[in-house]
Amino acid sequence: MFVGQVEVKNMLDLTDPKVLKQMGIDQKKLMEAVPDGITKAEIAKKDAIYAYTNNIANQAYAKGYTGIIYNSSRNTGSSNNRAVVLFGGRYDPAKIKPVLDKLMCAEKTGGFNLVN
Numbered sequence: 001m002f003v004g005q006v007e008v009k010n011m012l013d014l015t016d017p018k019v020l021k022q023m024g025i026d027q028k029k030l031m032e033a034v035p036d037g038i039t040k041a042e043i044a045k046k047d048a049i050y051a052y053t054n055n056i057a058n059q060a061y062a063k064g065y066t067g068i069i070y071n072s073s074r075n076t077g078s079s080n081n082r083a084v085v086l087f088g089g090r091y092d093p094a095k096i097k098p099v100l101d102k103l104m105c106a107e108k109t110g111g112f113n114l115v116n
Contacts (some may be wrong), residue, residue, distance in 0.1 A: 003100040008091050012060045015082060025056060025085040031071060037109040057085070 035042040067086035
Protein backbone atom coordinates (compact mmCIF):
# COMPACT_ATOMS: atom_id res chain seq x y z
CA MET A 1 0.00 0.00 0.00
CA PHE A 2 1.32 3.41 -0.93
CA VAL A 3 0.07 6.62 0.65
CA GLY A 4 1.55 9.86 -0.53
CA GLN A 5 1.14 13.57 0.04
CA VAL A 6 1.03 15.92 -2.90
CA GLU A 7 -0.33 19.40 -3.53
CA VAL A 8 -2.29 19.79 -6.74
CA LYS A 9 -4.46 22.56 -8.10
CA ASN A 10 -7.47 22.67 -10.42
CA MET A 11 -9.33 19.66 -9.01
CA LEU A 12 -12.96 18.97 -9.93
CA ASP A 13 -14.73 18.66 -6.54
CA LEU A 14 -17.67 16.29 -6.95
CA THR A 15 -18.31 16.41 -3.19
CA ASP A 16 -19.79 19.90 -3.71
CA PRO A 17 -23.55 19.71 -4.45
CA LYS A 18 -23.31 22.98 -6.41
CA VAL A 19 -20.78 21.44 -8.79
CA LEU A 20 -22.94 18.33 -9.25
CA LYS A 21 -25.95 20.48 -10.11
CA GLN A 22 -23.95 22.74 -12.42
CA MET A 23 -22.63 19.72 -14.35
CA GLY A 24 -25.97 17.86 -14.34
CA ILE A 25 -24.51 14.90 -12.44
CA ASP A 26 -26.90 12.50 -10.71
CA GLN A 27 -25.43 11.93 -7.23
CA LYS A 28 -27.24 8.58 -6.87
CA LYS A 29 -25.60 7.28 -10.04
CA LEU A 30 -22.25 8.70 -8.98
CA MET A 31 -22.42 6.97 -5.57
CA GLU A 32 -23.73 3.63 -6.82
CA ALA A 33 -21.54 0.72 -5.69
CA VAL A 34 -20.25 -1.56 -8.43
CA PRO A 35 -21.52 -5.13 -7.95
CA ASP A 36 -18.99 -7.91 -7.47
CA GLY A 37 -21.10 -10.62 -9.10
CA ILE A 38 -20.80 -12.21 -12.53
CA THR A 39 -24.42 -12.65 -13.60
CA LYS A 40 -25.50 -10.93 -16.82
CA ALA A 41 -27.54 -8.40 -14.83
CA GLU A 42 -24.61 -7.61 -12.52
CA ILE A 43 -22.21 -7.24 -15.44
CA ALA A 44 -24.67 -4.95 -17.24
CA LYS A 45 -25.07 -2.82 -14.10
CA LYS A 46 -21.29 -2.69 -13.65
CA ASP A 47 -20.82 -1.59 -17.28
CA ALA A 48 -23.48 1.13 -16.89
CA ILE A 49 -21.86 2.49 -13.72
CA TYR A 50 -18.40 2.55 -15.30
CA ALA A 51 -19.75 4.21 -18.46
CA TYR A 52 -21.37 6.96 -16.38
CA THR A 53 -18.30 7.68 -14.25
CA ASN A 54 -15.92 7.40 -17.23
CA ASN A 55 -18.00 10.00 -19.06
CA ILE A 56 -17.61 12.37 -16.10
CA ALA A 57 -13.86 11.72 -15.96
CA ASN A 58 -13.51 12.30 -19.71
CA GLN A 59 -15.34 15.63 -19.41
CA ALA A 60 -13.12 16.69 -16.49
CA TYR A 61 -9.98 15.74 -18.41
CA ALA A 62 -11.14 17.59 -21.53
CA LYS A 63 -11.78 20.72 -19.43
CA GLY A 64 -8.19 20.64 -18.15
CA TYR A 65 -8.74 19.48 -14.57
CA THR A 66 -5.80 17.86 -12.76
CA GLY A 67 -8.08 15.27 -11.18
CA ILE A 68 -11.33 14.61 -9.33
CA ILE A 69 -12.31 14.60 -5.66
CA TYR A 70 -15.37 12.43 -4.99
CA ASN A 71 -17.21 10.66 -2.19
CA SER A 72 -16.31 6.98 -2.03
CA SER A 73 -19.19 4.58 -2.59
CA ARG A 74 -17.38 1.97 -0.47
CA ASN A 75 -17.13 3.91 2.80
CA THR A 76 -20.51 5.63 3.04
CA GLY A 77 -20.84 5.38 6.84
CA SER A 78 -17.92 7.72 7.45
CA SER A 79 -17.93 11.51 7.42
CA ASN A 80 -14.45 11.33 5.86
CA ASN A 81 -15.04 9.16 2.81
CA ARG A 82 -13.43 11.23 0.10
CA ALA A 83 -11.36 9.71 -2.64
CA VAL A 84 -9.12 11.29 -5.27
CA VAL A 85 -8.14 10.40 -8.80
CA LEU A 86 -5.30 12.24 -10.54
CA PHE A 87 -4.93 12.33 -14.31
CA GLY A 88 -1.53 11.20 -15.60
CA GLY A 89 0.55 13.99 -17.05
CA ARG A 90 -1.31 16.69 -15.12
CA TYR A 91 0.82 16.66 -11.97
CA ASP A 92 4.49 16.16 -11.12
CA PRO A 93 4.96 12.64 -9.67
CA ALA A 94 8.39 13.67 -8.37
CA LYS A 95 6.61 15.98 -5.90
CA ILE A 96 4.72 13.14 -4.20
CA LYS A 97 6.02 12.78 -0.65
CA PRO A 98 5.73 9.15 0.58
CA VAL A 99 3.79 8.81 3.84
CA LEU A 100 3.40 5.02 3.85
CA ASP A 101 4.91 2.46 1.49
CA LYS A 102 4.30 -1.11 2.68
CA LEU A 103 3.92 -4.40 0.87
CA MET A 104 0.51 -6.01 1.40
CA CYS A 105 -0.32 -9.70 1.28
CA ALA A 106 -3.70 -11.32 0.73
CA GLU A 107 -5.10 -13.26 3.65
CA LYS A 108 -7.08 -16.48 3.27
CA THR A 109 -10.14 -14.54 4.44
CA GLY A 110 -9.92 -12.33 1.38
CA GLY A 111 -8.62 -9.29 3.27
CA PHE A 112 -5.20 -7.72 3.15
CA ASN A 113 -2.61 -7.19 5.88
CA LEU A 114 0.47 -5.00 5.86
CA VAL A 115 3.75 -6.90 5.78
CA ASN A 116 6.24 -5.55 8.32
